[in-house]
Every structure is written in C-alpha cells, then in structure tokens.
Amino acid sequence: MTDMQAVDVLLVEDNQQDAELTIRSLKKHKLANNISVVEDGAEALDFIFCKGKYSERDIKHPPRVIFLDLKLPLVGGLEVLRAVKQDERTRSVPVVVVTSSREDPDVKAAYELGANSYVVKPVDFESFTEAIGKLGLYWLLINQPPK
C-alpha cells in the first residue's frame, strides 16, 4: 500500500481558502494524516474512480470519507454524489456534504441521493474548526465502515 492509495479524507473544494482552513482544522485535531484535495467535480470523479491522472490508484481502496462541496466547477457536487452512491464499489464511502448556505435548494436532493451528512460551514473560525474536527473524528475514528 502506497501513500497514494491510503487516503483517509478526500476534500472536494474549489475555494482554496476553505480548503486550507479545513485542512488546518483537521490537522489541529490530529486527523490529517492523508488528505487529498481536488478542486472540481471532474477531478473528484477521476480520483474516486481512478481515471485520468489518478488511473494508477486502486479503486479497492476508496477514501474513508469524502468532504464534498456542492458548488463546484465543471461537474457539480450532486453529480459527484450520485456517481459515488450509484457505484457498488464506492457506495459505502461516507459522503459529508459541506456547504456555505442553509439556503441551499439542493439539501433535500443531497439527502435523497444518499449523502451521509449535510453540514453548513460556519463563518466563525472557531465554530468552523470545531465542526470540521467533530466530523473528522466521527467519520474517521468513531464510525465503523463495512469490511
């Protein structure tokens, strides 16, 4: 198992600041051993299904949790979510939808497609750190994925 294969968190986030803050929050909670960041939906799909520049990856080792923003360039977050939940190989991967707004009309759609959580990113940094930390803690350590 290479480093490339052993991914704990896949962060799909086009906003680099948000990505940085997320990573920092995870690190702060000592949960940032293996974080991969992709900036758009297409790249996310390549990563998850081991295509394009990620073709060397093994699909048998999917990320342990995917943090997914809904507003993404190229391929939208909901499309990524659908692809993940429709494929048997990736269906069991927890997907946490992390978005900026509770106004989002896609909240309902996200749950219907099988999102495991839906989290609104707080503006307040401390709250944000706490939320991300709790999510990481839960999905990486507490949650027991199927063998």
Place this chain on the structure above:
Amino acid sequence: MNLRSRITLLFVLLAVVPVIIVGFLAVYTGRQSIEQVEINHLVSTNLMKSSELTRWIAGNQQRIEELAQRPLMVQNSATLATKETIDPAYDSARLSLEWDHLKPRVKPSSGFTEVSVIGPDSGIILASSDDRQEGKYYANQRFYIEGKTHTYTQGVFYSLPLQQTTMIVSTPIIDRQNNLVAVLAGRLELRDLSMIMSTQSGLRQTEKTYLVNKSNFFVTEPRSGEGYALKKTVRTNGVIAGLSGIDGVGFYEDYRNIPVIGAYKWLPEYNMCLITEVDQAEAYDRINAMTVTVVSIVTLLALIVVAAGFFLARTITRPLALLVEGSAEIGRGHLDQRVGTDARDEIGELSRAFDRMAMELKETTVSLDELERRIHERTAQLEAANRELEAFSYSVSHDLRAPLRAIDGYTRILLDDYEPLLDAEGKRICSVISGSAHKMSDLIDDLLAFSRLGRAALNPSKIDMEALAKTVYEELTTAQSRKRINFKIDSAPPAMGDPALLRQVWVNLISNAIKFSQHQKRAVIRVHAENIENEIVYSVKDNGVGFDMQYTNKLFGVFQRLHSVKEFEGNGVGLALVQRVINRHGGRVWAEGEVGKGATFYFTLPRQGVI
C-alpha cells in the same frame, strides 16, 4: 303556452268575442222585430179578414134586400101569405116566386145555397129555391123573428130543421102600404166564406185564417185541410182566448200540434172568432237564416283573425326566435354573431341593441383576453424574478460567506501562528476584523430571513396569542432579567395566522421593548388587545427610550435605525420584518412614542375567520 299561441289566442278573443256578442244581439233584436212584424201582420190580416167578412155579409144582405124589394116578389109573397093553398093564384104565385126569383138566386158563386120565403105569421116556408124546404117551420128561429122588422144576419148556428150548421141572412118583404108580407131568408154558402178566409194575403206559405164558432167548431176550412169546417172542433190556446171575447196574439200549438204565432179576434156580431196563424218555423225562418248568416260571418271572421293573428304573431315572434337563437350563439362564445334587423319596431330596436352589446362584449372580451395575456406575462416575469431572487439569495448566502469565513479564519490563524510578532494594537485590529466579519455574517442571515418571509406561503391556523406572547417573553428573558421587568398581558385574543411568522412578530416587538427599556430601573411592558370593527388591534407598550414621532415613517424600513449600535445593538431588520408579516396577514402596523417616555407598537389582524 308559447308567445305565438298566446298572441294568436289574444287576437281571436279580441276579434271574435265582440263579433259573437254583436251577432247575438243582432239575432236577438232581429228575432224581436221579426216577431213584432209577424204579429202586426197577423193582427192586420185579422182586421182585413174581419172587414172582408163584414163586406161579404153586407153584400149578401144587400142582395137579399134587393130581392125582397122586387115588386113581383112582394106581390107573389103577398099572394102566398093571403091566399089559400088551394087557390090557383097561390100555386101560380109560388111557381113564379120559385122559378123567376128564388131558384135563379141559388147558383154557384151567387153566395146562397137556399133562398126561401117564410110566411109572416106562420113561420112556415111558403116558397123556396129548394123544394124540400117548403112547409118547414121556422117561427121560433131568431133570423125569422128579427127578419120581420129588419135585415138580419144570424151567425153560424146549428139549424135543427136543416140538421146542419148554417148562416142565414133574413129581411122583411114589405108592400106599398108598409105591411109585412113575408120574411125572405137566404142561407149563405159557407164555402164562399172559406174562400175569403183562405185567400192568402201575404207571402207566408203556412199562414192561415179561419173562423171558429162558439161551439169550437171550425166554420171555415183552415188552409191545410179539408173536411174540418163544421165537422171538427178546435181548442187551441188562441181559440180559447178568442172565444172568451179577447182580441190578442199568442204563441201556441195549433190544431195540428205545430207551434204557431196566432192572432185571434172575437167577432161579437157573428158569435165567431177569427184566427190567423202562421207556423213559427216559417216565421222564424228568416231569423234562422239571419242566425246562420251571423254564425257564418263569425266563423269566417274567426278564421281570418286566427290566420292574421298567427301571421302577425309569427312576424313578432320570428325576430324574437332569431334573437334567442343569436343570443344562445353569442352565449356559446361566437361574439361575431349578429341578430340585428332593420325593422323599425321595438324588436328591431332590441336586436340592434343586442348587436351593440355583443360588439361591446367582444371588445371587452378582447381586452379581457389582452389583460389575461398581460397577467400571464407579468406572472411569468414575477416568477422569473422570484427564481432569480432565490438564486440570488442562494448566491449571497453561499458566496458572501466564503470570503467572510476566510477573513475570520485567517485572522485567527494570524493570531495563533504569529502571536509573538503582534503587539496589543495588532491584536485589537485582528479582533475588529474578526468582529466585522461576524457582523457581516449576521446581516446576511437577517437579510435572507427577511427575503424568505416575503416568499414563503402562509399556513394559517388559530393561534392562542396570549400563550404565544408569554412563551416568547420567557424565552427572551432569564429569571434574573425578569426581576427587573414588569411584564403583563392585559388581553390577547386568539387570531388566525401563520404561527411561525406571528411568533417572529412577538419576538421582535417584545425583544425591542426589553431592549429599549433596558436602561430603566424598572421596565414596564404591557401587551394589550382590543376589537375595533373588523380588526383586532394588538399593542406592545414599553417605558423605554421612546422615539421622536417625526421619524415614525422610518421605523419600519429595512436597516433603518433611530439609535446607534453603540446605544442599542441591532441591525434594523426587526420592525421591517414585523411589518412584512403583518401586511401579509392583511393587517397594519404603526407606532406611537415620545423621546424618553416609551413607545407603543401596534399591529392589527383581521377578525374574520377567528372562531
């Protein structure tokens, strides 16, 4: 019954009823006048016949008198009266009388059936035109007794010697010395009387005149029969009345049992009754003919009127039917249908008015269609705008937050990672940056909440406003803060509304009241409500800082504030939100206040629908 039938019927009634009445009156008065004419005719016939009868008798009297005055008659009669029968002069005189004077008198149409010379003292017939009569005794007969002194006519009587009914004229035969020589008697030919009586005087076929004697015997033959005279009796009403000595007219059945109109006249000098009758059937024939004519005219008129009425009704109802048809067509939406005619009557007027109406209706409909189209257009525009607004809200909430999060996040990172490099002022600036970011985030949230209020559908239900206000107050305060506040609800009747939104109203008003009275030693907050006309007016009154009434119009504007943030925190959305919610419920909001003396905020809700 439809209009056409009714009009036709009306015409028939209007035309036929008067005609029937006039016809009836004509027949009735015609009958009356014809009866009168008939009666007059019968009476005059009676008069005429009676005078004819008198003339006939007078003529016969004259003839008898003339015979009696002949010198040979006088001479021979004197001979018979004075000489013995065995005297040859007697026979000679008798033969002379019989052959030269009496027999020639008895001829057809002479008027006499027998002429006899009766002895002046004996009353025995001395000589007669009828040999069989000689020697017969008449001394006690009236005509004989009367005939001795003057010319006399004995009316119809039953002669015992003759054994038959007869009528006799008698006159004395007198010599030059004025001595009665004999009595000359002539038996009248009653068939002549029948002739006189039956001679028709008018054009009436059934008219008849006859004489009836005291014993109810026919004296003359009635027209319609033979063998009545002197053989049959008659007892009709007319005869009975006539024989009782009355002159008059009557309607009765004659001897044949046929209804007649009869005039009867009593002739006292002859002891007879003169009857003239005409069959009612004939008399009324003219009336019946007139009735038939009238009925025919009425029938014909009725037919003409029915036909005319029918056609007239048709001319009236035909345009009406067209109008009905046309209006039905218009009713089905064919607004180009035209029913107008150029008729100059009221229906023509109506049809043209109808056309104008259809035309205006069409214009209105067209403009309605246009209006509807515009409404659709506007609705579509509004929906599009709404969608845009939602997308905008989403973008605002999504995209405006991300930079704020970065500002706050990186400021914190700065503070965390570079703390040794920052002095106190640097740290203060960092906290201002962070605070501003938070503030901005709150503003975004409020703005979004406000905009959400305008769009979300209302879910009205009955709300216990008192309980709601109380709950809100308790949520907004702590046990500690409640000690300082005198909060009281006078009354707050239930209302219909959206519970979540009205809750928001109470939150904003009560929290404002608490906020602006926070500097008072003892805060007093009153919730009050009363019914005014169709509304419930709720109010929240505090004894806080109040406001200047000249700024009252700014109170409910978005982001409008009358106090600095330093004085009282808040972002100016609360009252705008209250106004928006209340307006959406069909109510109004306003406020009263005075600087330093507190403020009262009012809102109304319609009472309608509250049970």
